Amino acid sequence: MNPDTHALAGAYAVNAVTEDERASFETHLEQCPDCRAEVAELRAAAATLTSDVEVTPPPALRASVLSAISQTRQLSPLVETTGTRNPPGTPEASPSSVAAPAQDAPVVDELAARRGRRLQPWLAGVAAAAVIGVATLAWQPWDDADTGQQVTATEQVLRAEDAQRLEQPMGASEIAIVRSPSMKQAVFVADAMPTPPAGRAYQLWFDVPGLGMVSAGMIPTSNATVAVMLKGDASAATGAGITLEPETGSEHPTSDPVALFTFA
Amino acid sequence: MVVMAAVGSGDTSLPTAAMGPDLVALLTRAARGDEAAFAELYDATASRLHGLVVRVVRDRAQSEEVTQDAYLDIWRHCTRYDPAKGSPLSWMMTIAHRKAVDRVRSAEASKAREVTYEATTVDREHDSTLEQVEVRLDQQRVRRALASLTDTQRGAVELAYLGGHTHTEVAALLDIPLGTAKTRIRDGLIRLRDTLEVTA
Numbered sequence: 001m002n003p004d005t006h007a008l009a010g011a012y013a014v015n016a017v018t019e020d021e022r023a024s025f026e027t028h029l030e031q032c033p034d035c036r037a038e039v040a041e042l043r044a045a046a047a048t049l050t051s052d053v054e055v056t057p058p059p060a061l062r063a064s065v066l067s068a069i070s071q072t073r074q075l076s077p078l079v080e081t082t083g084t085r086n087p088p089g090t091p092e093a094s095p096s097s098v099a100a101p102a103q104d105a106p107v108v109d110e111l112a113a114r115r116g117r118r119l120q121p122w123l124a125g126v127a128a129a130a131v132i133g134v135a136t137l138a139w140q141p142w143d144d145a146d147t148g149q150q151v152t153a154t155e156q157v158l159r160a161e162d163a164q165r166l167e168q169p170m171g172a173s174e175i176a177i178v179r180s181p182s183m184k185q186a187v188f189v190a191d192a193m194p195t196p197p198a199g200r201a202y203q204l205w206f207d208v209p210g211l212g213m214v215s216a217g218m219i220p221t222s223n224a225t226v227a228v229m230l231k232g233d234a235s236a237a238t239g240a241g242i243t244l245e246p247e248t249g250s251e252h253p254t255s256d257p258v259a260l261f262t263f264a
Numbered sequence: 265m266v267v268m269a270a271v272g273s274g275d276t277s278l279p280t281a282a283m284g285p286d287l288v289a290l291l292t293r294a295a296r297g298d299e300a301a302f303a304e305l306y307d308a309t310a311s312r313l314h315g316l317v318v319r320v321v322r323d324r325a326q327s328e329e330v331t332q333d334a335y336l337d338i339w340r341h342c343t344r345y346d347p348a349k350g351s352p353l354s355w356m357m358t359i360a361h362r363k364a365v366d367r368v369r370s371a372e373a374s375k376a377r378e379v380t381y382e383a384t385t386v387d388r389e390h391d392s393t394l395e396q397v398e399v400r401l402d403q404q405r406v407r408r409a410l411a412s413l414t415d416t417q418r419g420a421v422e423l424a425y426l427g428g429h430t431h432t433e434v435a436a437l438l439d440i441p442l443g444t445a446k447t448r449i450r451d452g453l454i455r456l457r458d459t460l461e462v463t464a
């Protein structure tokens with residue numbers, strides 16, 4: 001490996017990198033245990049820089065945080081099939097199984113578990129942009145209480161019986177594509193997508209056999225949660241991707257993907 | 265109070281006595297959905313995380329949003345916390361720092377688009393915020409560690425970590441070659457790590 005690549009470990013550890021640098025360094029981190037260890041150590045060292053700075057947030061913030069978490073679902077743990085974090089009695093994964101709340105009984109196939117291991121650096125807080133091609137596959141029924149209200153088209157896909165959720169980290173946020181083969185539709189969901197550079201926006205693509213990457217629409221720029229239906233037939237696609245494009249969108253991808261999803 | 269010993273734990277090189285609550289245990293319970301444990305975790309760490317966020321973001325209202333956002337992220341992701349990769353506090357500080365940096369950069373991006381944005385309010389906020397920053401007195405060890413950095417290393421590390429600048433921006437600010445800023449940041453952090461004997 002180019003020694004110059006390792007040299008970015010310090011800047012990366014303190015988030016002093018651009019999104020592009022972050023993405024490429026994280027590809028490097030996947031295969032460089034030295035840099036992973038160094039990043040963790042340098043982060044701990046950096047944290048001491050403000051060890052003399054304590055600012056007590058207002059009590060209202062505490063109340064607000066605690067109220068928010070009570071309404072916020074936690075991510076499913078990434079389960080290693082041979083690992084110790086797999087709770088006893090976890091059922092074997094099966095595409096048709098409908099999981100209890102994922103926190104208690106994660107439904108993850110072996111491939112996803114392998115991918116999960118590769119995601120570990122990020123999970124430990126080596127905050128990562130999308131690591132290409134390592135989406136975690138889980139069949140994820142939404143455990144939100146059904147309010148009985150009319151649901152949008154987007155929600156219908158999210159709640160579909162056969163909805164498959166492919167999630168992966170992108171920066172500090174978690175992005176996911178939820179696809180329902182029976183509805184032939186897919187929805188992109190994210191909270192707090194990294195802000196694209198000025199004049200640019202994230203564009204969604206379906207990977208369609210014979211056609212290649214076909215535009216599936218733009219992701220609106222927002223700090224809040226985004227849920228956007230992908231345009232096109234999701235059942236015909238074998239995967240999806242996201243690239244940075246001019247705000248008006250492109251006919252074909254003009255940059256390397258920042259995220260790729262492979263449909264099962 | 266979370267003393268700085270907690271920074272290095274995962275770690276056995278720093279004393280763990282008188283360190284306050286066991287953050288690993290709290291995080292483990294929180295990962296199982298235990299909101300009371302998360303509240304304890306918040307109480308044990310909020311002033312450190314918020315202190316960091318305020319240092320980077322400066323604006324008080326925005327800092328509060330960022331800190332809240334960080335804790336929500338910690339809640340969502342604590343199911344996936346891996347002690348092998350860092351102490352709980354280091355992990356949480358990393359999340360808060362990333363959120364803070366994202367905030368100042370997106371603010372800059374939108375400022376670049378809307379030139380009309382007034383920065384004066386930010387300055388005023390900045391001053392009132394600084395009044396609330398409590399400086400702890402028992403920080404000799406960290407001060408000694410910081411003193412072991414060269415001035416140029418310390419400058420680069422602080423611009424990057426506290427200023428929220430990329431290494432490219434640090435190079436421009438210090439008027440030094442690109443690779444030099446990258447090296448100074450890394451060397452400075454390594455020196456800090458070695459002096460403090462922090463492990464992840």
Ligand SMILES: [Zn+2]
Nearest residue numbers: 006032034035
């Ligand atoms: Zn490396």
